[in-house]
Amino acid sequence: MWVLFPFLGGAISILSGFFGIGGGFILTPLLLLSGYSPVEAISISLLFSIGSSLSGAFAHLKMGNVYWRIAIIIGLSGIVATQFAQPFVMWLEANKYDDIVIPILYIVLLGYFALRMISTSRQQTATTIEKERDHNPLWKLLVIGFLGGFVSTTLGVGGGFLMVPLLITLVGLPAKRAVGTSLVAVLFIVLSGFFTYFFRTDVEVTTGLLLVVGTLFGAPVGAKITNLYVHREVSLWLGALYIMTIGSVISELLNLATVGIGLMSVFFVSFITFTMKKYYKLKRLHSHEGEA
Numbered sequence: 001m002w003v004l005f006p007f008l009g010g011a012i013s014i015l016s017g018f019f020g021i022g023g024g025f026i027l028t029p030l031l032l033l034s035g036y037s038p039v040e041a042i043s044i045s046l047l048f049s050i051g052s053s054l055s056g057a058f059a060h061l062k063m064g065n066v067y068w069r070i071a072i073i074i075g076l077s078g079i080v081a082t083q084f085a086q087p088f089v090m091w092l093e094a095n096k097y098d099d100i101v102i103p104i105l106y107i108v109l110l111g112y113f114a115l116r117m118i119s120t121s122r123q124q125t126a127t128t129i130e131k132e133r134d135h136n137p138l139w140k141l142l143v144i145g146f147l148g149g150f151v152s153t154t155l156g157v158g159g160g161f162l163m164v165p166l167l168i169t170l171v172g173l174p175a176k177r178a179v180g181t182s183l184v185a186v187l188f189i190v191l192s193g194f195f196t197y198f199f200r201t202d203v204e205v206t207t208g209l210l211l212v213v214g215t216l217f218g219a220p221v222g223a224k225i226t227n228l229y230v231h232r233e234v235s236l237w238l239g240a241l242y243i244m245t246i247g248s249v250i251s252e253l254l255n256l257a258t259v260g261i262g263l264m265s266v267f268f269v270s271f272i273t274f275t276m277k278k279y280y281k282l283k284r285l286h287s288h289e290g291e292a
Contacts, residue, residue, distance in 0.1 A: 002210060009214025009221060011268055015221025016049075016215070017056035019164065019179060019238050023045045023240025024049040024157035024190070026241075029106065029248045030264065033257040038098040042089065042156030046194040047208030048215070049157065054115060054188060055219030057183040064145070064225065065180025068140055074181075075188030078152065078159060082111060082193040083147050085153035086200070111153065112244035113165045140170055145185065151214070152186075153193035160186045161242070168235065175231035175238075241267060 009029070016023035024045035063264040092133055124218035144166045148159030160182040167178035197203055226234065244267040251260030 003289050005207060005210035006074065006213040007036075009211035010218035011214070012048075012268065013052040013055065013218030014209075014225070015241065015268070015271070016052040016160075017059060017183075017219035018225050018243065019160070019222075019234070020061045023215075024152070025106070025110070026153065026245060027172040028104075028156040029081055029245060029260065031254060032252050033101070033248065033260045034049040037093075038102045038156075039089065039093050039197075040204060042053050042102075042153075043197040043201060043203040044208045046153070046157035046190050046197065047069040047149065047203065047205065048211040049152075049186065049190040050194060050213040051212030052219050053160070053183050053186040055185055055215045056223055057180070058245040059220045059223030060180030060183055063180070063227075065177050065226075066184050067173070067177060067181045068184070070167070070173075071181045071184035072188075073138070073141040073146035074148065077142045078149025079192040081149030082196055083146040085150045086193070088213035090200070097251060100253075103253050105151075106155060107246055109162065110242040110246045110249075113161065114239045114246070115167050116169060116239075117187045118238060138242065144170065145176070145189075147191045148185065148195070152189045161238075166236065173228075175234040176226050179226065179234070179246065223273040225275055228275060237271065 008027075012023045012026050015026060016255075027048055028041045028045045031044060036044070054257065057066070089098070089102075092101055144163055147166075148163040150157035151157065151162050160179075163185060164175075164178045165180045167173045167182060168175055171178075173181065229237075244263050247263045248260035251257065251263065
């Protein structure tokens with residue numbers, strides 16, 4: 001079992017680097033399906049999200065996909081929110097509400113953002129985006145950061161699955177810029193969230209570190225894959241990922257662990273297959289242009 005964790009971490013971090021998410025919102029349901037308690041799953045996922053967001057953020061920095069001002073404001077607001085979220089989670093655990101409340105929160109949030117991403121998945125023009133980016137109100141960034149930080153520490157996620165759609169729909173960033181900016185903010189948030197749990201509860205650090213090993217190759221690959229897609233396609237795939245994750249969480253509530261793991265496997269295989277086809281199609285196109 002232990003030997004599989006680096007491969008699992010690598011697979012999740014490919015999606016993390018592509019979508020600008022810490023990877024925790026994929027990992028937490030998988031850990032719940034594997035029998036971990038909600039608090040154990042949350043703390044392990046936050047540790048994993050540190051590695052995946054760091055690798056992904058570095059790759060997107062090199063591609064120029066990060067707006068530093070937005071990332072710092074969101075990150076600092078998120079750090080404040082983590083200090084409110086951890087006591088809330090411990091209260092849920094103490095009162096035996098965590099097994100029901102946390103999965104339901106997943107379903108509600110992922111369902112909402114799945115609809116948002118699919119309905120608004122249109123390619124924005126660079127002119128419109130720059131105009132909106134330069135004039136977005138500070139309060140929007142603070143709210144996005146606080147929501148991302150609270151959800152991150154409550155559900156064991158990076159917060160990117162919430163912040164990326166909001167950066168696209170409320171702030172007006174193109175999908176690729178939203179991904180890179182989110183990853184930098186996520187790094188601030190998951191560091192704060194993880195250490196909040198680390199100093200107050202027992203954390204399975206070994207499991208988390210084995211998962212992090214996979215991020216060394218997974219997240220950079222995911223970030224580079226974004227160059228194969230237009231903004232609209234990134235949004236559509238993200239919406240599809242939310243839907244499949246909802247299915248896995250519902251499977252966990254119904255004690256159908258195999259079904260939940262199968263759903264996530266189908267999404268990953270489909271995504272990689274489609275990406276490979278896209279890569280070889282573009283490669284052949286460039287080859288023909290070179291011959292001409």
